[in-house]
Amino acid sequence: MPQTFRDYIAANKRNSVLLVVFFCLFITVVAMVLCLAIIAYYGHGALSGVNWGEALLVGGVAALISLLLSLLAYYTGDDMVLAVAGAKPLQHADDPELFNVVEEMAIAAGLPVPRVYLIRDPALNAFATGRDPQHAAVAITSGLRSQLTREELQGVIAHEMSHVRNYDIRLMLLITVLVGTVVMLCDVFWQILRWGPSRGSSSRDRRDSKDGGGGVIVAVLLIIAVILAILAPILAQIIQFAVSRQREYLADAAGVELTRYPEGLASALRKIRDDKQVLAHANRGTAQLYIANPIKKFEGLADTMFASHPPINDRIKRLEALTK
Amino acid sequence: MDPTILIVLAIVLGLGLLLLFAAIGIYNSLVNRRVETENAWSQIDVQLKRRYDLIPNLVETVKGYASHEKDTLERVIQARNMAMSASGVAAKAEAENMLSGALKSLFAVSEAYPDLKANQSFMGLQEELKATENRIGFSRQHYNDVVSNYNSMLQRFPSNVVGGMFGFKQVEFFKLDAAEAEAVRKAPQVKF
Numbered sequence: 001m002p003q004t005f006r007d008y009i010a011a012n013k014r015n016s017v018l019l020v021v022f023f024c025l026f027i028t029v030v031a032m033v034l035c036l037a038i039i040a041y042y043g044h045g046a047l048s049g050v051n052w053g054e055a056l057l058v059g060g061v062a063a064l065i066s067l068l069l070s071l072l073a074y075y076t077g078d079d080m081v082l083a084v085a086g087a088k089p090l091q092h093a094d095d096p097e098l099f100n101v102v103e104e105m106a107i108a109a110g111l112p113v114p115r116v117y118l119i120r121d122p123a124l125n126a127f128a129t130g131r132d133p134q135h136a137a138v139a140i141t142s143g144l145r146s147q148l149t150r151e152e153l154q155g156v157i158a159h160e161m162s163h164v165r166n167y168d169i170r171l172m173l174l175i176t177v178l179v180g181t182v183v184m185l186c187d188v189f190w191q192i193l194r195w196g197p198s199r200g201s202s203s204r205d206r207r208d209s210k211d212g213g214g215g216v217i218v219a220v221l222l223i224i225a226v227i228l229a230i231l232a233p234i235l236a237q238i239i240q241f242a243v244s245r246q247r248e249y250l251a252d253a254a255g256v257e258l259t260r261y262p263e264g265l266a267s268a269l270r271k272i273r274d275d276k277q278v279l280a281h282a283n284r285g286t287a288q289l290y291i292a293n294p295i296k297k298f299e300g301l302a303d304t305m306f307a308s309h310p311p312i313n314d315r316i317k318r319l320e321a322l323t324k
Numbered sequence: 325m326d327p328t329i330l331i332v333l334a335i336v337l338g339l340g341l342l343l344l345f346a347a348i349g350i351y352n353s354l355v356n357r358r359v360e361t362e363n364a365w366s367q368i369d370v371q372l373k374r375r376y377d378l379i380p381n382l383v384e385t386v387k388g389y390a391s392h393e394k395d396t397l398e399r400v401i402q403a404r405n406m407a408m409s410a411s412g413v414a415a416k417a418e419a420e421n422m423l424s425g426a427l428k429s430l431f432a433v434s435e436a437y438p439d440l441k442a443n444q445s446f447m448g449l450q451e452e453l454k455a456t457e458n459r460i461g462f463s464r465q466h467y468n469d470v471v472s473n474y475n476s477m478l479q480r481f482p483s484n485v486v487g488g489m490f491g492f493k494q495v496e497f498f499k500l501d502a503a504e505a506e507a508v509r510k511a512p513q514v515k516f
Binding site: 104105107 | 455469470
């Protein structure tokens with residue numbers, strides 16, 4: 001069993017590296033294609049006259065920027081994610097019981113004690129983030145904090161500590177920040193594509209008829225559109241891998257291995273299931289971080305491909321099976 | 325020299341190097357796991373010490389409200405002092421169990437004093453002691469987890485060969501009383 005846990009952690013670290021490489025390559029290629037398009041446009045349509053050196057230079061700069069962005073995501077991504085979630089740091093004196101539970105679970109997992117954050121929100125949810133167990137943070141909504149007994153709280157924190165121990169937090173953090181950046185760039189590009197050509201059409205029509213530059217730009221934009229169309233499902237697939245049900249089931253089971261009390265987490269999940277509040281600060285970009293899907297309307301779609309979490313009833317059933 | 329001999333030599337040398345690197349890897353991994361068990365053991369002591377430090381405060385607080393529960397209070401103090409001075413794993417475990425029992429009866433007695441139960445610092449101490457009891461339990465559990473990691477690696481092939489060559493010894497588990505042992509047996513297995 002420990003061998004497989006070690007393998008699982010190694011896989012998470014490897015996937016984190018692959019993700020960064022893929023991200024940098026993607027940004028570089030897109031930047032180069034855009035550069036070529038612009039050169040082709042202002043060079044009056046002759047792709048043969050394109051200066052490839054300039055494109056390579058732009059590609060190099062893009063590679064450097066994306067690498068810096070990756071480093072930024074790796075080292076400060078946890079603070080970004082916590083800020084987006086509206087989480088505020090807690091001291092021991094603010095909530096001794098919560099801190100004690102976190103420390104107990106850190107001891108059980110043999111890890112350093114993570115930072116503790118509170119999200120002022122009546123919805124019931126929690127998540128963990130950070131680049132490794134030495135730089136980890138757990139955040140819990142005030143709604144969940146106030147509704148749980150000590151045993152239930154222990155189950156939830158144990159689930160989060162398992163994400164920390166398994167390095168799920170590193171992979172999820174990089175996915176959230178980097179894939180989020182790509183999705184944002186895609187959105188921006190689609191916006192440009194939609195209103196860009198029509199806006200400047202009156203002045204460009206004349207040029208187009210002269211030298212055919214518009215034809216080239218339309219062709220390049222179409223190519224990029226095709227690339228994006230191919231890429232979108234791949235991106236979805238990456239997120240899908242990351243938020244696989246296996247990851248949540250495993251964190252549930254590993255959490256129970258820490259508390260040796262499945263009923264605690266099961267009972268907490270039941271409370272989360274029965275709560276209909278929607279978390280104000282969660283969106284599709286950060287939903288995969290939380291212990292349960294924060295966007296309740298998606299829960300009905302839990303059986304479809306795009307669910308970020310396994311159905312909560314199934315998780316409860318599996319935990320109940322452990323107590324028998 | 326005959327080229328076939330050279331090839332055979334190279335293969336033997338290559339295999340030897342491969343085996344050596346594998347052995348080094350296993351050796352280092354054994355050392356890491358043994359260090360983990362030592363760390364986990366000292367972590368238990370840290371938590372026990374934390375409990376010793378909390379008890380005088382608790383006794384003082386209870387004294388103010390329930391001075392005629394002298395017997396219970398004294399038993400707690402006595403058990404604490406015994407546990408602090410006990411040496412040897414078995415004696416220490418027994419003294420610690422006695423201390424846990426004495427604390428339990430102290431909290432049972434305090435149920436009869438509403439003023440005490442409503443006291444802020446008593447409530448705080450109660451939470452701290454409960455947390456400390458939990459920490460002691462979890463640090464023992466963690467110790468046993470890493471010991472079982474280490475011991476099972478020491479028994480598996482091929483790491484048992486390396487372990488035998490360098491005199492790695494099995495580490496003893498922390499022994500639990502019957503009720504706790506039952507709970508551990510029922511602990512669920514994690515499946516992938």
